[in-house]
Amino acid sequence: MIDRQSMAAVAKTALWTAAARARESSRPDRIFDDPFAGLLAGEEGAALLQHFHTDRAPSDGNPFIAIRTRWFDDFIGDACGGTPAQVVALGAGLDTRWYRLPWSDGTTLFELDQASLLAYKVDRLHDVPVPASAQRHIVPVAFDDTDGWVDALSAAGFDPGRPTVWFGEGLLFYLPEPLAHRLLSRAADLSVPGSRLAVDLIGTGIFSFPYTQEFLRRLREANSPWRFGTDDPAGFVAGTGWQVDAVLEPGMPAAAFGRWPEASTPPPTAVVPRSYFVSARR
Template sequence: MSVRSDDDSWDITESVGATAIGVAAMRAAETRRPDALFRDPYAARLVEAAGSGWSHIMRAQVVATSAGADPAGEGGHAYSSLAAMLIARTVYFDEYFAAASAAGIRQVVILASGLDARAYRLEWPSGTVVFEIDQPKVLEFKNSVLADEQPAVDRRAIGVDLRQDWPKELWDNGFDPTAPTAWLAEGLLRYLPGEAQDRLFGDIAALSAPGSRIALNIGRGRSEDSPALQAMRERRKRLLAEAGITLNLEELWYPWEGRTDPRDWFTAHGWAVTVGDPVAVLSDHGREQPEAARAELNRHILMTATRGDENR
């Protein structure tokens, strides 16, 4: 059951904002692996600056990895299948942006950007503009921590709640609705009620010129209660508690039941949908997953959609 309200807000250490620290901690741990699938040199700095128990988790994860454990596998120290999904989606979305750039797209919008550092860590073609939208306090924190860093792109941070009139704020900051856009909704949709999700999709479609594309992920329903998954969750809960973290993701989520499947929404509105497979993303990069992790990964939707010349 969600503890959320339709007008709640947060900073980086509260509620939904705190989840961004956890995600950054896992990116930092992956970055320090000798066989890392991506590099985010800013993640550890952002986690440490937050001053939360996540820095303890991050360091413990690195120790486990250096000892030979796979943080996304059964021998991982804290995250197991959760880390596997976060790693898979990071790789998938990084590759999505590379493909969008290769296709000539020079306008990017990252929705609920949190501690995402792609504006700093990815290679962007000249002339690209990256808009980041999130709660004002979340962006203020990131801007402060990375104040001495130079983005690799024209980065424009917009502090506005996605349940408010964010399209106007986007326009006011130089968004060009006549240019194709690469949108990203990473780790966002379950934090929105179903009707707010559909309004968001409608706003995105209205702002998207032909050739625009979107990438997103969402977890379906609840985890299966297999013994292996129960053990993973209990281990995670214990380690988080030892670090002083009492965050319960499922209390922050809105239900899957009753919401539109994003694949169906974009297909019905004339976008060409391509579905990703998180297990395949990892295996294609040499990260085979144990059976319990595969079952959990298969609950998650990874997808991209592209708008053609016509849409409905």
Template sequence: MTSTRRDGDTWDLASSVGATATMSAAVRAIAARAERSPVDDPFAEPLVRAVGVDLLTRLATGEAPPGDLVAPVAIEVAKVRTRFYDEFFLDATAAGVAQVVILASGLDSRAYRLSWPSGTVVYEIDQPRVLEFKTRALAALGAAPTAERRVVAADLREDWPAVLRAAGFDPVRPAAWSAEGLLGYLPPEAQDSLLDTITELSAPGSRIATESRPNPRPGDEEKTKEGLDRISARWRAHGFDTDMARLRYFGERNEAAPYLAGLGWTVTGSSTRDLFTATGLPLPADDDLRMGDVRYVVGTFGSSSAS
């Protein structure tokens, strides 16, 4: 499995960035099994099983315990993050936003598991192999979308807006956009370009949800890389070849909230700690990757002020 990022690289759900989507789904499956969990994702486990990576399958099904592979903080963060995006979409569509765009959708199954209002269209954007696999796997499970689902097979480094429009997206009507777990896998300039393009495609009343880390303090990135290297070493010891630090882009970048505010979005933000407090869950102490500092950002386009 190739882990190092390079220009023009591609992937499926068992390699490179695609494998991180499968790992995230495995963690969601673990989180969904927890007592009194706010996560309701019945498709996470069977989708991981369909990808066919043995270790991830055993983790997702509970055959193998998380042990030192999946830190408690990662499982707890999966709970609050999944709930955050679920509630974002349900709030937006309840307010009348009928177009939903899930960027880098991976094994996201919201088009199949959320109770969407009648008339909602969900556009899923990802690489062709990823979307083809997920569509086929969910059909084999007998699952049917709970909204009108349209796949947008496009690389975010290419002219994905043209493919999105060709699928029926109307930039004159408001949309709800998610960039979940995405920005850290983009170079800083590509992150800005993505947010610029989303803004260009957004009618007044559109909404966006994403996460971003605060810019690093001296020594922070080295600690994060060391933490990722330790995690990767544990996975490799169990036969899963990954190099998490080399999949991410580091360095100074614009934080999402002020950048979006500068583009005309009214922005609010909550830290991971805030989400834990709102959910009534404690943030675990073993937070080597500073997940507690991640900010979850919600924006509405075309409002008169930003906060």
């Protein structure tokens, strides 16, 4: 059995994110249901959720992760379109969509992330039923190995001639900008027409705004610093070979889900913290 002590480098932020999803799932007005998040988060994840909490967040927690999770859920459902799909989760972490989304027969999901994190998830959820008519491939990778993940994905059975649904939730801002650019560029290279992409990005204001400094310090202490932001998310993604469909921010009509405080929507300026949801296609 794999426990947290034996995992080589499980990102604390993955446990924190799982705890945030568990908190959302416990709400009577939840905007998604992840019945497995609490098992993955455990007591450590719950403690980390409080650790990363800031005084400016609502008393019931920052709604961002809940909104982001729901937005990616909706994107994946729309992109797959109720048909067999080839799906690649970049930085799958403790994401449980394989267990909780209604995948169509013939779907193939590739989950890419660090080996210890994926092994921990599989071990903790070993008794959870999985779709009988779809396939999942666990693909241990290190994204700082520029193209090693491509080779690993190919070896796992990825079909470059099949349209692919790519998603990278909570990943790119942990990478240096050149590596984040290379990652999306290689995904574009592997994608035939009809492929889709969803990622989230942060603006550069997050790194300079006073009230985010304590949060960023705690991320550094957890060995999970945010490294990259952009104030032109559409331009960044388009520059990697994708055709951008939409750029949304939490609080916009298509990215609020009744949860984002209207007064918290930032004005259109780069000097305040911003987050972006970007969808694109080939």
